[in-house]
Structures are given as C-alpha cells and as structure tokens.
Amino acid sequence: MFVDKVKIFVRSGKGGDGHVSFRREKYVPNGGPDGGDGGRGGHIIFEVDPGLNTLMKFRHQRHYKAKDGEEGGKKRCHGKDAEDLVIKVPQGTVIREAESGRVIADLHATGQREIIFRGGRGGRGNQHFATATRQAPRYAEKGTPAKEYWITLELKMIADVGLVGYPNVGKSTLLSMVSNAQPKIANYHFTTLAPNLGVVTNQYGKQFVMADIPGLIEGAAEGVGLGHDFLRHVERTKVLLHVVDAAGTEGRDPVEDIYTIQREINLYNENILKDKPQIIAANKIDVGGHEENLERLKAEFEPQGIKVIPISAAANDNLQELLKDVAELLATAPEQNIIFEPEFEEISQMPDGPFTVKEIFEGYFTVEGTAIERMLGYTAMDTEQGFAFFQKYLREKGIIQALEDAGISEGDTVNIYDLEFDYYK
The missing domain is CATH 3.40.50.300 (P-loop containing nucleotide triphosphate hydrolases)
Structure with a gap:
C-alpha cells in the first residue's frame, strides 16, 4: 500500500539532572563538591533511506520518543548521553509541524540527515558552583526539558x-x-x-x-x-x-x-x-x-x-x-527541484505560567517554573536573536521585576536551569 501523508508524535530526550555530592575520603574530612553533570538527551533525527518509497510504516507506529540523558554522579562522574533516535524516511519527505503546517525540514537529497529536535542539555553538578566564599554549594542544575510535537510527514515524489x-x-x-x-x-x-x-x-x-x-x-x-x-x-x-x-x-x-x-x-x-x-x-x-x-x-x-x-x-x-x-x-530542464525552506519557529507565542524566584545564597538567584523551562528549552540561546527574544520574555512576564523585588543587585548572578548570566540594568 502506498502512503504519502501521515501524522506522528515525536519527543526528544530530556537532559539528565546535575548531581549534588561532596568528596568524602578517609584523610579528607572536608572535601569539596564533586557532583557530576547530567548527560544530554537524545536528538530526534530524520534520515533519507534510499530503500523506502512510502510512509506505510508510520501507519503502524505513531509515537517516537528518544531516551533521556543519565543523571550526573558522585566523584565528578558525567551522566551518559542518551542515544539519538534516527527515523528513516523516503527521499522527498517534507516534515511539518502539525498545528501550524510550517515546514521543519525538507529531506530532498540522497543520504540527507537532519536533526529535527535536539535533546535537552544536561544540568551542571554542584562542582561548578563553588567559589572562594561559597565552598559547599548544595545546588545543581536540572536538565533541559524534552521537546515534543505532533508533526506531519508528506512524501513528494522525486521524478524526472x-x-x-x-x-x-x-x-x-x-x-x-x-x-x-x-x-x-x-x-x-x-x-x-x-x-x-x-x-x-x-x-x-x-x-x-x-x-x-x-x-x-x-x-x-x-x-x-x-x-x-x-x-x-x-x-x-x-x-x-x-x-x-x-x-x-x-x-x-x-x-x-x-x-x-x-x-x-x-x-x-x-x-x-x-x-x-x-x-x-x-x-x-x-x-x-x-x-x-x-x-x-x-x-x-x-x-x-x-x-x-x-x-x-x-x-x-x-x-x-x-x-x-x-x-x-x-x-x-533546470537541475534543481523545488526545495521547501524551513519556516518553523519552535516558539510561536510566549508560554505562560507561575514561576518562583529564590536567593540561594548571597548574590546568586534562581528562577524556576514550567513555562520558563519550556521557553528556555525551545529557544536558540546561542544566537543573538534567540537571547534577545528570551530577554523580552523575562521582562514581559514580570520575572525581571520579581528579581528586583527579591533584592537583586547589579553584578549578581541569575541561574535559570542551564542558563546563567550576570544581572545588569
């Protein structure tokens, strides 16, 4: 049976949480923090398989979930990164976000391989938070959350x-x-x-x-x-x-x-x-x-x-x-076929929800909340545009104001899951 359009659910892996622990040895009674980092969650990867010419297999399996990263351990042990989930599709498959219909990727080339949704980054263990004045931090980061979407796969035949x-x-x-x-x-x-x-x-x-x-x-x-x-x-x-x-x-x-x-x-x-x-x-x-x-x-x-x-x-x-x-x-005839450019942005609107602001120790503030975690996980923080978008979110949702109400001063550190920055007006 030839199947050329299906709707499936995909979920990348969550990042493993960082670990809180302290070095304990017979002759080192007051060892420092040695909590390890969490491992990365598995990516969702789509790959062109030249042996496929239909999307029939997706009629029988609709849910695809990558594994979560492993939590960090004692003695600075890094949690294991999760294996990526590779989903094979025929050449000519266009991947769209189901709700908006926007193009995520166009797998038009032989052997093409695309990371569609990245796995969450692992949280840092408490070894990273020790300073000269704070030698026993009892805090570690959580891993970045998974990304999950319903997507549609459309097969557009490639023929001369x-x-x-x-x-x-x-x-x-x-x-x-x-x-x-x-x-x-x-x-x-x-x-x-x-x-x-x-x-x-x-x-x-x-x-x-x-x-x-x-x-x-x-x-x-x-x-x-x-x-x-x-x-x-x-x-x-x-x-x-x-x-x-x-x-x-x-x-x-x-x-x-x-x-x-x-x-x-x-x-x-x-x-x-x-x-x-x-x-x-x-x-x-x-x-x-x-x-x-x-x-x-x-x-x-x-x-x-x-x-x-x-x-x-x-x-x-x-x-x-x-x-x-x-x-x-x-x-x-022109050599190039029609190629669909990616147009999907993972955040179409700013997620809303409650959040908490805490001063863990002097000059170090944390912000937590389901909506913030989702926002951070879905925003490309390594780009200027992504970071500016996140700053706008912090202002519009009242998070900056909440930090100021909690007594934050210029030069203090703000930690939001796996993002850390110094606060300046």
Whole structure:
C-alpha cells in the first residue's frame, strides 16, 4: 500500500539532572563538591533511506520518543548521553509541524540527515558552583526539558517526468509500455489512487524516472476529490508530460483539459509551471475521430513552445518519438527541484505560567517554573536573536521585576536551569 501523508508524535530526550555530592575520603574530612553533570538527551533525527518509497510504516507506529540523558554522579562522574533516535524516511519527505503546517525540514537529497529536535542539555553538578566564599554549594542544575510535537510527514515524489492528465486518458498504460512499472489498469475513473514510478530507457539509451501522478479533476487545488494529494507530487518533477484523449472518447475537449490542469496547478502553487518544461502526448490515435482534436492541440500549444506528439499507448505507436523529445527536454530542464525552506519557529507565542524566584545564597538567584523551562528549552540561546527574544520574555512576564523585588543587585548572578548570566540594568 502506498502512503504519502501521515501524522506522528515525536519527543526528544530530556537532559539528565546535575548531581549534588561532596568528596568524602578517609584523610579528607572536608572535601569539596564533586557532583557530576547530567548527560544530554537524545536528538530526534530524520534520515533519507534510499530503500523506502512510502510512509506505510508510520501507519503502524505513531509515537517516537528518544531516551533521556543519565543523571550526573558522585566523584565528578558525567551522566551518559542518551542515544539519538534516527527515523528513516523516503527521499522527498517534507516534515511539518502539525498545528501550524510550517515546514521543519525538507529531506530532498540522497543520504540527507537532519536533526529535527535536539535533546535537552544536561544540568551542571554542584562542582561548578563553588567559589572562594561559597565552598559547599548544595545546588545543581536540572536538565533541559524534552521537546515534543505532533508533526506531519508528506512524501513528494522525486521524478524526472510527471505524467498528468484527467482520469482514464491512458497515463498508466503509457507508463507500463515504456518502463518497468506495472501499474493496475482498468477502464474507470480514479483507477490510479497512488503515484507509480518507472525507469524509462529510450532507444538512444537515455534513462530517466517517470511518475504516473493520479488523475486530476477540476477543483483539485481546493481539495476536491484527492486533489491536494495528487498535486503534491507535481512539484518535484523536472518535466510535465500532459496526456490527453485526442479521440475524445468520453466527450471531453482535450484542449480545455490541458488548460484546466494548468489552472489547477497554478492555483495550488503558482511557481510550479514558471520554469518547468511541458510536452503533450495526444493519446488514442488508434481510435477514429482524433484528427481534428490533434490539429487543434498543435495550433493552440505549439506556438506556446509546448510540443504535441501523437501516440497510442495501447498500440505502442510512436512512443519512442515521444521518449526522444522528453529526453531532449530533460537535458535542458533546470537541475534543481523545488526545495521547501524551513519556516518553523519552535516558539510561536510566549508560554505562560507561575514561576518562583529564590536567593540561594548571597548574590546568586534562581528562577524556576514550567513555562520558563519550556521557553528556555525551545529557544536558540546561542544566537543573538534567540537571547534577545528570551530577554523580552523575562521582562514581559514580570520575572525581571520579581528579581528586583527579591533584592537583586547589579553584578549578581541569575541561574535559570542551564542558563546563567550576570544581572545588569
């Protein structure tokens, strides 16, 4: 079964907590702090597997959770980092955050490997908090929390040539005649409910991958029928091969059919057809009454630079001529496929919730709270933009004011889980 869209739950690993302990040896009765750091939580990693061509396995397993980092130990022992969770997907998989629909990653390249959600950082043990005036700190950091999201995986077929056309115009028959694919063929609408791929070799030895994209209907861009599921696969192809019924066996106008499909593709994504070469296969010339439609097709589209090739897929008539022209188009087609740029920001709004401010010892303040922990875990603190965003959060949520009410002075230290900074107005 071909599955090209699924929704799954992923969770990265929590960072291990730092440890509080003190060196205790027979001749060292007052040893210093030796609590170790916690280990890093496991990352969620997606990797392209060339052996996969469907998202079927995600129908059976919907939840994926990386392991948490190990807590720190005595004698400065560092907790073990958790193993990363590697999830393998087919080439062409686009990962989106389910609620917003924003792109997290586009796994379009062979062997591509992306860290989608990072595991939490391990908390520091109390060995890091000793100073000349504070030699026995009884405080250690907690590990950064895990990140968890519902995400959608969308498979967009990567093929050189995409066959597009109304249902029952002969696309599956054409693919079966020119490639190694064996699609199911029958004489009724929506025979093909999933894309079929085939490797085509023309008489000159040129090879390319052809995809039979299921039949489109008017209104597909608005989701009519299975429209969005079909249109998704058009984006990746380098050349579009329109297949039309030149004989008009079902009473449709082949010229209008092509304009309708072009219109639906533009409504779905206006950039698809801008630089993508197109060619028309006028099928069913073995059936009488095709001559007038064939001339109309040539008169309408060849002045636009879209060549019309008469064929009969069922009778294997003129198929090599079609493949020769397709190979020539591929040779001049843009090399790059459409790639979806990441647009997902892990914090779309500032989380809210209670917090506590404590002065652990003189000049050292801690801030804790579920919302703050979540905010810190999801914000890229190693970037100027991320840190500025976090500072804005501290001000707007009243945390800075609470620190000042607790008696903080300039130069004092503020610790918020794994973030530590000096306070200055």
